[in-house]
Every structure is written in C-alpha cells, then in structure tokens.
Amino acid sequence: MDRTFRIKVRMRRFRRQYPRIAFAIRSFMIFSATFGGAYGFVSGSRSENSGYDPNTFAIGASFLFALACLGLATLSMRLRFVNKRMRALAAHNEALIDRNWELKEAEERARNLFEQQGDLIVLRDHQGRITFANDAYCVLAGQERGALVGTRFDFDVLEQGDDARESNGTRIHDQRITTPLGARWIAWRESYVRLDAGQPAELQSVGRDVTDRTETERALTDARDQADAANRAKSRFLAMASHEIRTPLNGIIGMGGLLLDTTLTPEQATYARAVKTSGEALMALIEELLDYSKIEAGKLDLEQRPFALSTLIEEITELLAPRAQAKTLEIAAYVDERLPLEVVGDAARLRQVLLNLAGNAIKFTASGGVALIVEPGIWPNEISFLVRDTGIGIATDAQQRIFREFEQADERVARTYGGTGLGLAISERIVKRMGGRITLTSEPGKGSTFEVAVPLAPSQADAGQTAFPSPDLTGKSILLVAEGIEASLIARRLERWGGQTCLVSDATVAEALLPERSWHAVLVDRAIGATDHLGEVARAHAPQRLVLLTSSSRHEKISPTFTGFLVKPLRAASLAARLALTPEVASPDLAPEPLPETTRQAPAKGLSILVAEDNEINALLMRSLLTKLGHRVVIAVHGEAALESWLAASSAGTPYDLVLMDIQMPQLDGIEATKRIRVHEAATGGHHTPILALTANTLVEDRYACFEAGMNGFLIKPLDRDKLEEALAGLAASRHLAV
Numbered sequence: 001m002d003r004t005f006r007i008k009v010r011m012r013r014f015r016r017q018y019p020r021i022a023f024a025i026r027s028f029m030i031f032s033a034t035f036g037g038a039y040g041f042v043s044g045s046r047s048e049n050s051g052y053d054p055n056t057f058a059i060g061a062s063f064l065f066a067l068a069c070l071g072l073a074t075l076s077m078r079l080r081f082v083n084k085r086m087r088a089l090a091a092h093n094e095a096l097i098d099r100n101w102e103l104k105e106a107e108e109r110a111r112n113l114f115e116q117q118g119d120l121i122v123l124r125d126h127q128g129r130i131t132f133a134n135d136a137y138c139v140l141a142g143q144e145r146g147a148l149v150g151t152r153f154d155f156d157v158l159e160q161g162d163d164a165r166e167s168n169g170t171r172i173h174d175q176r177i178t179t180p181l182g183a184r185w186i187a188w189r190e191s192y193v194r195l196d197a198g199q200p201a202e203l204q205s206v207g208r209d210v211t212d213r214t215e216t217e218r219a220l221t222d223a224r225d226q227a228d229a230a231n232r233a234k235s236r237f238l239a240m241a242s243h244e245i246r247t248p249l250n251g252i253i254g255m256g257g258l259l260l261d262t263t264l265t266p267e268q269a270t271y272a273r274a275v276k277t278s279g280e281a282l283m284a285l286i287e288e289l290l291d292y293s294k295i296e297a298g299k300l301d302l303e304q305r306p307f308a309l310s311t312l313i314e315e316i317t318e319l320l321a322p323r324a325q326a327k328t329l330e331i332a333a334y335v336d337e338r339l340p341l342e343v344v345g346d347a348a349r350l351r352q353v354l355l356n357l358a359g360n361a362i363k364f365t366a367s368g369g370v371a372l373i374v375e376p377g378i379w380p381n382e383i384s385f386l387v388r389d390t391g392i393g394i395a396t397d398a399q400q401r402i403f404r405e406f407e408q409a410d411e412r413v414a415r416t417y418g419g420t421g422l423g424l425a426i427s428e429r430i431v432k433r434m435g436g437r438i439t440l441t442s443e444p445g446k447g448s449t450f451e452v453a454v455p456l457a458p459s460q461a462d463a464g465q466t467a468f469p470s471p472d473l474t475g476k477s478i479l480l481v482a483e484g485i486e487a488s489l490i491a492r493r494l495e496r497w498g499g500q501t502c503l504v505s506d507a508t509v510a511e512a513l514l515p516e517r518s519w520h521a522v523l524v525d526r527a528i529g530a531t532d533h534l535g536e537v538a539r540a541h542a543p544q545r546l547v548l549l550t551s552s553s554r555h556e557k558i559s560p561t562f563t564g565f566l567v568k569p570l571r572a573a574s575l576a577a578r579l580a581l582t583p584e585v586a587s588p589d590l591a592p593e594p595l596p597e598t599t600r601q602a603p604a605k606g607l608s609i610l611v612a613e614d615n616e617i618n619a620l621l622m623r624s625l626l627t628k629l630g631h632r633v634v635i636a637v638h639g640e641a642a643l644e645s646w647l648a649a650s651s652a653g654t655p656y657d658l659v660l661m662d663i664q665m666p667q668l669d670g671i672e673a674t675k676r677i678r679v680h681e682a683a684t685g686g687h688h689t690p691i692l693a694l695t696a697n698t699l700v701e702d703r704y705a706c707f708e709a710g711m712n713g714f715l716i717k718p719l720d721r722d723k724l725e726e727a728l729a730g731l732a733a734s735r736h737l738a739v
C-alpha cells in the first residue's frame with residue numbers, strides 16, 4: 001500500500017516536473033490503444049476465416065459498451081469527488097488568504113506601533129549595524145530611517161550612569177547623550193532577540209528619555225545635600241550658641257546662689273531667688289531645645305548596655321520624691337518581680353523619658369499621687385512602664401496633639417504650670433527610636449496614665465539572678481495602715497510574697513482589727529496620724545512594727561514602740577530586708593537606715609585645687625564656692641596654663657589634690673590637657689591626680705570622651721555648693737581624694 005502510494009506520488013511529481021514529456025507519453029498511449037483496437041477490429045471483421053458471427057459480435061459489442069458505461073460512471077463519480085475536494089480546498093484557501101491578510105495587517109499595526117513608540121527602539125545585527133530604528137530614534141538621531149538602516153550609527157555618550165543586569169540577561173543602564181535636540185538622559189534596556197531561525201540574534205535596545213526625571217532627582221539630591229549641610233550647620237550653630245548662652249547663664253545661676261548665701265533683706269532674697277529660678281528655667285529650656293534639635297537631625301545614638309531596672313526606677317522616684325512631697329503628693333514605684341533583674345538598653349534615655357512623664361504627672365496633679373509601675377509587656381522581651389497620676393487629666397481632643405512639639409493641652413492651664421511643650425515630643429521620638437511606643441489614657445479630672453512599652457532584652461550576665469531574696473510570707477498576716485497609691489502598691493508586693501495583707505486607712509479601725517488575730521507585721525504610715533498610740537496597741541499583737549516616713553520626716557523622733565522604720569518611696573529591697581529580720585534583731589532604738597555612701601562620707605576639706613576655666617565669671621564662681629568650702633584654689637585660664645601649673649606644682653613636690661577641668665577652652669581643650677597629664681603621670685610613675693570634668697553638656701558621648709581621656713568623673717554646670725560638696729565627698733569615698 002505504501003509502495004503504491006509512493007509510486008503514485010513519484011509519478012505525480014514527475015508529471016508536475018515534466019508536463020511535456022507526460023503529455024507526449026499520454027498521447028502516445030491513447031494513440032496506440034485506439035490504433036490497436038481499430039486495427040484488430042477491422043482486420044478481424046475482414047478476414048474470411050474469422051468465423052464472424054453477428055450474434056456473437058453483438059454480444060461482444062454490448063459487453064464492451066456496458067464496460068465503457070461502467071468506466072464512464074466510475075469516472076463521473078470520481079469527478080464529483082474531486083470537485084468536492086476542490087471546493088473544500090478553495091474554501092480553505094480563502095480562509096488562508098483571510099488569515100494572511102489579517103497577519104499582514106497585524107504586522108503593519110505592530111510596525112506602526114514600533115515606529116511611533118515614544119521610547120527609542122533600535123535593532124542591530126551581530127556586527128552592530130542597524131536593522132531597524134523607530135521614528136523616535138530617527139527623530140533623536142536627526143536622520144531618516146533609510147539613512148540609518150545598515151549603518152553603525154550611535155549617539156555620543158557624555159556620561160555613563162549606573163549599570164545593572166537583570167536575571168534574564170537584560171542590561172539596564174543610563175546614558176547622557178548628545179543629540180541635535182541637546183543633551184538627553186536615556187534609560188536603556190538591552191537584550192538579544194532571535195528574529196529568524198538559523199540567523200544570529202539581534203541586539204534590541206529600548207531607550208526611554210528620562211531627562212526630566214533625572215534632572216529632578218539630581219535637583220532633589222542637591223537640595224537634600226544642601227539641607228543636610230544646613231542642618232548640620234544648624235546643629236553646630238545650636239550647640240555653639242547654647243554653649244555660649246549657657247556659659248553666662250551658669251554665671252547668673254551660680255552668682256545668684258552665692259548672693260543667696262550672703263545676708264540679704266527679705267526683699268533682696270526674693271529678687272535673688274527669682275533671678276536664680278529664672279536662670280534655671282532658661283537653662284532647662286536650652287537643654288530641651290538642644291536635645292530636640294539633635295533628635296530632629298537624626299543624631300540620637302542609643303546605647304546598648306546592661307542596667308538594673310529596679311535601680312533605675314527607684315532612682316527616678318527618689319529624685320522626684322522631694323518635688324512630690326513638697327506638694328503633699330505621694331510617689332511610689334512597683335517593679336514586677338517576673339521581670340529580669342538587668343536588661344540591655346539605653347538607661348540614660350529611658351530615664352529621661354520616664355523623668356519627663358513622672359515630672360509632668362507631679363506638675364499636673366494637685367492631690368493624690370503618682371505611681372510608676374513596671375510590668376512585662378504584651379510581646380516577648382517587651383517591658384511596659386506605666387506612669388499613672390490622679391491629676392487634672394487630658395481632654396480627648398488634646399490627647400494626640402500634646403505629642404507634637406510646642407503643643408500643650410490647654411493654653412490657660414499651661415500658663416499656670418509653665419513648660420515648653422517639647423518634653424512629650426522628645427520622649428515620643430526617643431521611644432520610637434528604641435522601637436517602642438508611647439500611649440496615653442486619660443479622663444479629665446480623674447488623672448492620666450502614660451504607657452511606654454519598649455523592647456528590652458534581658459542581660460546575659462543576669463541569668464537566674466534575683467535582686468534580693470524575697471521573704472516568704474506564706475500564711476502570714478500583715479496589717480498595713482496607710483492609704484493612697486503607695487499603700488496599694490505595698491499591698492500588691494506583700495501579696496506577691498505570699499502574705500495575707502489587710503489594708504486599712506483608719507487608725508481606729510486598725511486598732512479594732514489588731515486583737516482579731518496574730519500579725520506577722522504591722523506597717524503604719526505616719527501620714528495617717530495617731531501612729532504612736534497605734535504602735536503601742538500593736539506591741540501586744542505583732543512582733544514587727546514598722547512605721548513609714550517621708551524623707552523630710554525621717555529625722556523626727558519616732559516612738560520606741562516601733563521596731564523599725566522605712567522611708568517613702570519604699571525600696572522593695574528595704575521592705576524585704578525589714579520583713580525578713582527577726583524582731584529581736586531589729587533594733588528597738590531605731591538606728592537610722594544607712595545613708596548612701598556619698599552623703600555619709602564627710603566632704604574633703606582644705607584641698608589644693610586647680611581649676612582650669614576660661615570664662616572669667618565661671619572662674620570667679622568656682623573660686624568663691626571652693627573657698628567657701630575651705631579649699632585653696634588656683635585658676636588657669638586655658639588648658640596650656642593648666643598643664644603648666646600642674647607640672648610646676650608636681651615638680652615642686654606640692655601636687656594638686658584635685659583638678660577641675662573645663663572641657664571647651666582655647667589653645668588646649670580639657671580633654672587634651674587631661675590626656676597630657678595622664679601621659680606625664682604614666683611616664684614618671686608619679687601621683688595620680690583626680691580630675692573632674694566641668695561640662696555643660698549632658699550628652700552621653702561627651703561623658704565617654706571624658707572617661708576615655710582619663711578623667712575620674714564630671715560635674716555638670718551650673719554648679720552650686722551642694723553639687724560640688726557632693727562630688728568632693730564622692731571622690732573621697734572612692735578614695736581618690738585624701739580626706
């Protein structure tokens with residue numbers, strides 16, 4: 001079958017290829033058949049002995065005729081079939097023509113689209129010759145398409161921009177080119193395309209004119225650079241200006257303090273106090289402005305150092321306690337014991353935020369108190385600091401606004417309380433920079449709660465440690481006679497330690513309750529009144545009787561019926577230590593709580609002190625303060641003079657006991673002068689002179705610079721007598737100074 005088909009196909013092909021030969025063969029075959037048939041018939045019918053029989057002839061002729069008819073019928077059927085196929089082929093052909101026409105149209109459209117694209121399109125063969133260029137390319141090149149095709153034309157490149165390659169091999173790059181229309185920036189996308197199978201691929205480049213965008217970007221970058229430079233200049237200017245303002249201000253505040261130490265009429269004292277207070281307010285404002293501008297300029301660098309949470313919180317409450325107690329407000333802190341003892345973060349900045357919030361809380365509260373509560377936050381490693389007050393509260397419409405700079409909830413109220421409206425703006429920025437958030441809930445007239453939630457990872461060194469051994473009060477009853485915020489926080493802590501706490505706010509109720517059961521301890525807040533009598537009654541019912549005092553009343557006489565006292569705001573460790581003591585050990589004569597080292601140590605007297613200070617007024621102030629404290633003072637007006645004076649004193653065998661070194665001085669600054677002193681000491685193996693920095697800058701990096709230069713500490717200006725005395729006592733305590 002296959003063979004027959006192949007032969008047929010070959011014959012057909014032969015006929016198509018050699019039609020004349022096929023015609024000749026066909027004519028020859030027809031002629032031979034006709035001639036053979038006619039000749040056979042004529043010669044057969046003429047022959048004598050052919051035995052011609054008309055009947056047989058008729059039968060034969062009829063048979064042949066029938067055969068011919070059959071052949072004709074078959075041929076006619078085949079013809080019809082062929083016709084049908086021809087019609088189908090014609091229809092198919094027509095469809096193909098239509099399709100071809102559509103394709104041509106589509107190609108035309110695509111070409112038009114290509115040619116009229118706004119983007120430049122150019123195709124080059126493997127030798128770099130242009131095979132196609134669209135209208136945009138021709139316009140930019142300033143030539144006809146016909147003139148471009150076949151050439152190796154390319155634009156002159158003035159500048160080559162960034163170059164990148166996509167994962168599919170497309171090269172993306174920018175070029176600044178010269179064109180008859182002027183210099184243009186073109187963003188090119190170049191890739192290889194294969195147009196015809198078997199032909200080498202062509203390079204297709206599509207370029208977009210991005211001159212406007214690039215120039216805008218460049219202008220923006222220039223503007224940003226200029227703004228950055230201006231901002232840096234502004235920060236430098238602000239730092240310098242604030243330093244310049246602070247220097248005379250230190251003089252005003254310091255001299256005001258000195259003036260107040262002299263004998264003044266009451267009227268003069270009022271004026272001098274006003275000068276000092278205004279100076280201090282101005283100083284606080286300058287500090288805030290400087291801080292704010294630093295944060296705005298993005299220069300807030302956070303530390304990552306371990307610090308003790310409870311120490312930070314207790315320090316804040318103790319620092320603010322005098323301010324709160326002066327307004328007869330309570331201030332109390334509670335640090336949840338589930339929290340790690342030490343965490344890693346920027347303690348100084350956190351302290352700044354919490355001091356601002358707690359300071360505001362005291363400022364805007366007339367009665368009640370302020371609580372600082374530290375608890376685990378909602379996320380792992382998050383710590384939530386709540387600052388709660390019972391103050392004037394903040395109206396709902398002002399709650400968002402007050403976080404913006406220079407915004408205050410109520411202008412009228414703000415005038416009464418003072419302030420700049422910068423504190424919260426600064427705090428929010430610091431907290432955000434720490435990756436945390438600050439939120440507020442408040443109801444006018446009822447109080448406010450600010451929550452600062454920041455991620456603080458536990459310190460590695462702290463693993464498994466506890467701040468202090470918490471007493472086991474399981475099954476023990478404790479009567480707490482107190483009221484207010486601190487009382488509820490103490491009760492919460494006692495319950496955490498397992499105690500059954502009974503909190504009453506009335507002395508007579510407490511007296512009635514005492515005989516009800518045996519109490520492990522009775523804690524009585526002196527603020528309740530009638531405490532001495534209560535202590536007397538409690539003697540028979542509780543082995544531990546503690547009285548709660550404020551720091552101002554701590555030196556007042558306390559009834560001997562009490563076994564000890566605790567100072568508010570209470571430190572958890574002190575409470576734990578007191579409750580863990582057996583009453584026999586607790587001294588009945590109420591030995592006062594140990595005071596912090598610095599205050600316990602007697603301040604040093606009669607020291608020889610070198611003060612390096614370039615500002616005349618400040619130098620005068622330092623001289624007066626130190627002389628009043630009984631020290632001998634030598635002033636050096638710059639670092640160079642200080643170094644010389646120090647060297648002279650050392651070589652004369654009368655070295656200075658202490659150097660107070662201003663940081664910013666002409667010729668040689670304080671840091672450099674200190675470094676040179678330390679180098680000299682190391683070379684000669686001589687006596688180590690304690691050096692304290694005198695600085696108006698409270699920034700962490702400045703402190704590092706001081707310590708790195710070899711200083712022993714720093715004193716923040718404006719200085720007053722107390723600060724100086726405290727610093728000298730601190731040095732004596734740490735054995736840097738001979739007392």
Ligand code: ADP
Nearest residue numbers: 360361364393402408409419420421422423424
């Ligand atoms: P300042 O206290 O210097 O005015 P802040 O930014 O710290 O600036 O506070 C902005 C304003 O928010 C305050 O003026 C006050 O109106 C309001 N505010 C802040 N804290 C409290 C608070 N605890 N109770 C009531 N109002 C507050």
